[in-house]
Amino acid sequence: MSVKISLHITGIVQGVGFRPHVFRLAHELGLGGSIRNNAEGVFIRLTGPQYKVDDFIETLRSDPPPLARIDGFTLIADDGPDLDESRFVIEESQAGGEAQVVVSPDKSMCPDCLADIRNPNDRHYRYPFTNCTNCGPRYTLIKALPYDRKHTSMAHFAMCPECEAEYKNPLDRRYHAQPVSCPNCGPQLSLTGPDGSHISSNAEFCLDECARLLKQGAIFAIKGLGGFHLVCDATNEEAVSSLRARKVRPAKPLAVMVKDLNVAKHLADGAEEEWQLLCSRERPIVILKKTSARPGSSQAPVPCSELAASVAPGIDRIGLFLPYTPLHALLLDSVDRPLVATSANRSGEPIIIDAADIHQKLAGVVDYILDHDRPIVSGCDDSVVQWCAGQLQVIRLARGYAPLAMLSPKPSQSHLMAVGPQQKNTLGFGLGHNLFLSPHIGDLFSIEAEDYFIRTLESFKRLYQVDPGCVVADHHPDYAPSRFARRYAQNSERNIELLTVQHHFAHILSVMAANSRSEPVLGFSFDGTGLGDDMSLWGGEVLLCSATHFERLGGLRPFALPGGDKASSEPWRVLLSLLAGHLPVSQLQGLPCFAHLSQPMLNNHLKVISLPGTLQSSSMGRLFDAAAALLGICQRVEFEGQAGMLLEAFAARATGPIPTLVLEEKGGQWDGAALLVSMLEQMDTLDTSPECLAKAFINAIADAIAEKARHYPNLPVALSGGVFQSRTLANATAKKLSQQGLKLLPWGQVPVNDGGIALGQLWYAVHSFGQ
Numbered sequence: 001m002s003v004k005i006s007l008h009i010t011g012i013v014q015g016v017g018f019r020p021h022v023f024r025l026a027h028e029l030g031l032g033g034s035i036r037n038n039a040e041g042v043f044i045r046l047t048g049p050q051y052k053v054d055d056f057i058e059t060l061r062s063d064p065p066p067l068a069r070i071d072g073f074t075l076i077a078d079d080g081p082d083l084d085e086s087r088f089v090i091e092e093s094q095a096g097g098e099a100q101v102v103v104s105p106d107k108s109m110c111p112d113c114l115a116d117i118r119n120p121n122d123r124h125y126r127y128p129f130t131n132c133t134n135c136g137p138r139y140t141l142i143k144a145l146p147y148d149r150k151h152t153s154m155a156h157f158a159m160c161p162e163c164e165a166e167y168k169n170p171l172d173r174r175y176h177a178q179p180v181s182c183p184n185c186g187p188q189l190s191l192t193g194p195d196g197s198h199i200s201s202n203a204e205f206c207l208d209e210c211a212r213l214l215k216q217g218a219i220f221a222i223k224g225l226g227g228f229h230l231v232c233d234a235t236n237e238e239a240v241s242s243l244r245a246r247k248v249r250p251a252k253p254l255a256v257m258v259k260d261l262n263v264a265k266h267l268a269d270g271a272e273e274e275w276q277l278l279c280s281r282e283r284p285i286v287i288l289k290k291t292s293a294r295p296g297s298s299q300a301p302v303p304c305s306e307l308a309a310s311v312a313p314g315i316d317r318i319g320l321f322l323p324y325t326p327l328h329a330l331l332l333d334s335v336d337r338p339l340v341a342t343s344a345n346r347s348g349e350p351i352i353i354d355a356a357d358i359h360q361k362l363a364g365v366v367d368y369i370l371d372h373d374r375p376i377v378s379g380c381d382d383s384v385v386q387w388c389a390g391q392l393q394v395i396r397l398a399r400g401y402a403p404l405a406m407l408s409p410k411p412s413q414s415h416l417m418a419v420g421p422q423q424k425n426t427l428g429f430g431l432g433h434n435l436f437l438s439p440h441i442g443d444l445f446s447i448e449a450e451d452y453f454i455r456t457l458e459s460f461k462r463l464y465q466v467d468p469g470c471v472v473a474d475h476h477p478d479y480a481p482s483r484f485a486r487r488y489a490q491n492s493e494r495n496i497e498l499l500t501v502q503h504h505f506a507h508i509l510s511v512m513a514a515n516s517r518s519e520p521v522l523g524f525s526f527d528g529t530g531l532g533d534d535m536s537l538w539g540g541e542v543l544l545c546s547a548t549h550f551e552r553l554g555g556l557r558p559f560a561l562p563g564g565d566k567a568s569s570e571p572w573r574v575l576l577s578l579l580a581g582h583l584p585v586s587q588l589q590g591l592p593c594f595a596h597l598s599q600p601m602l603n604n605h606l607k608v609i610s611l612p613g614t615l616q617s618s619s620m621g622r623l624f625d626a627a628a629a630l631l632g633i634c635q636r637v638e639f640e641g642q643a644g645m646l647l648e649a650f651a652a653r654a655t656g657p658i659p660t661l662v663l664e665e666k667g668g669q670w671d672g673a674a675l676l677v678s679m680l681e682q683m684d685t686l687d688t689s690p691e692c693l694a695k696a697f698i699n700a701i702a703d704a705i706a707e708k709a710r711h712y713p714n715l716p717v718a719l720s721g722g723v724f725q726s727r728t729l730a731n732a733t734a735k736k737l738s739q740q741g742l743k744l745l746p747w748g749q750v751p752v753n754d755g756g757i758a759l760g761q762l763w764y765a766v767h768s769f770g771q
């Protein structure tokens with residue numbers, strides 16, 4: 001006897017080959033019915049013998065398409081017209097309904113498409129925009145839901161007969177692959193000068209000439225999936241140095257794209273988990289340890305010797321990634337050497353997605369532009385990750401991972417919008433059981449960055465028909481997103497509630513959200529700065545957190561920040577502040593790190609430190625900066641986190657016995673000044689190397705965390721904040737917690753730095769709004 005059922009499925013179920021997968025499964029089982037998309041998900045109607053319907057449901061749930069993720073799987077009453085048991089059809093998508101579909105992130109090219117572009121007998125041979133249902137752009141080209149070609153930037157490319165036949169054949173791997181195209185009907189390359197002057201639109205010439213010029217040392221702007229890269233030969237010191245000079249980026253590491261895993265292993269050392277990350281579908285930039293020696297080489301170890309020294313100066317890490325589009329693969333095949341591929345933007349501005357902005361803003365940086373005519377709807381940078389503390393750690397959430405969608409056990413009673421922090425901004429949205437985190441937006445210190453923030457917000461509102469009843473912001477009133485949130489709530493015709501969340505509490509909440517946890521956790525929130533409840537700058541906090549409240553259990557003892565913002569770029573200022581109450585002026589003046597200060601200048605700075613109104617901070621990030629200054633590693637910070645990176649690189653080179661240092665707790669507060677004085681005593685009396693002292697300093701921080709956690713054995717531990725991007729600190733802390741039998745909550749795909757703040761804000765709103 002035949003039965004008739006209906007299924008409603010939500011999650012990442014559009015643009016990932018879900019309908020052809022269901023079609024083939026129904027066809028194999030001999031079931032009739034239909035499948036259609038709309039903004040609420042996928043709807044399936046089935047008819048056939050009960051045992052076959054049961055097999056269908058079990059197979060679909062246990063083995064969905066590779067890129068799909070099923071969040072909701074609901075059996076609903078079928079009161080529709082009768083179905084033909086001998087025929088299963090794919091219906092046209094429908095508009096309308098509240099969006100419950102998760103927009104898939106862009107995915108890297110699959111092995112099948114890579115084989116096609118390298119096969120002279122395939123019509124996609126050397127075609128840079130080849131894709132199929134299992135790979136290619138999604139988020140960066142979608143304009144509206146449901147995900148159909150007419151709602152993407154491919155709408156104006158009319159398919160040729162061959163592509164249309166593949167697109168309409170449910171048994172073809174390019175069935176309903178919305179960006180499907182070929183050399184006869186799809187996007188095309190163009191090569192221009194930096195001012196847009198036309199050179200060529202011949203695809204073969206553009207590829208070959210680009211490769212030739214790169215090998216000669218040229219600097220290119222090359223359009224990818226979510227924006228332009230600035231590209232040059234990573235083995236050419238002159239080209240890399242020129243790129244740095246033109247972009248005014250003196251020291252910050254540059255990412256390097258390599259042809260394949262073998263090249264990556266020649267340039268870096270890594271564990272199996274790291275190589276898996278590098279080769280994953282997401283194709284992120286993976287932070288790896290520079291290789292220390294070439295196999296079989298008799299020469300002295302020279303880290304990453306084939307790369308130009310200025311790619312990542314002074315640090316022992318290198319960011320590598322593999323080609324994730326056919327265009328990248330074809331270029332690397334031709335160039336056959338590593339390429340610097342860094343985001344095309346001006347400092348503090350978002351990634352550029354249109355060649356007109358390259359002409360206007362970067363004409364003096366690039367020599368040539370390799371462009372194409374498929375518009376980018378939403379910009380999306382490259383994701384940056386590392387393997388840390390035995391797990392994935394996301395540093396920049398973007399292409400491949402974002403938009404990040406998570407399920408919340410507790411639904412939001414209204415649409416929620418979280419506007420995130422000032423730096424490393426992302427946006428968050430809550431709709432029912434779904435929580436969304438946008439791709440990386442960046443630091444909001446420029447008009448261009450704030451415009452990008454608004455564009456990203458409008459994209460999500462358009463895709464998901466977001467109509468917020470609650471807006472959540474950082475507790476700092478002067479952050480650009482906080483000001484935006486106040487205006488948004490005040491100017492709305494609706495009664496929108498505005499919530500604010502303390503910055504370091506939001507850090508811990510982001511880890512709780514990643515683990516769907518609302519019960520208390522012990523949180524260690526270490527970063528540069530964030531406004532505390534007492535209006536001082538926090539950053540080295542121990543917090544007891546639930547989903548709606550926190551208690552500050554302790555942290556670093558506050559210290560003065562002479563010069564305010566200058567303290568973050570001149571670490572010697574922080575060091576002077578911390579040592580001032582412990583050492584006589586004569587000893588301070590004798591330290592090499594203060595040699596640039598005359599006696600009057602030193603006295604003046606000491607007076608400023610002692611003034612009652614001088615800004616105070618408990619920042620762990622600034623303590624790391626001070627340690628780097630004391631060891632002579634870094635006296636001026638050229639980019640955020642540089643001092644910590646250099647300190648970690650020093651620690652990695654430590655040989656011989658590591659002295660024991662202690663971060664003492666007095667009255668519930670850690671004494672950072674006393675720790676630095678202990679380091680100074682070691683330097684004076686034992687002649688311990690700076691490398692060993694750097695390692696000892698980081699060990700002392702990890703010991704202090706473990707000791708604090710020991711007093712709360714029943715609470716899981718959450719680590720969050722940019723300081724935990726130090727792999728040495730995170731690894732040591734995780735090991736010590738494990739030895740004590742304490743549970744460390746994983747980060748999942750949520751950024752450990754400020755990129756996760758918006759999710760923490762959402763988690764607070766889910767549990768607080770309307771209560």
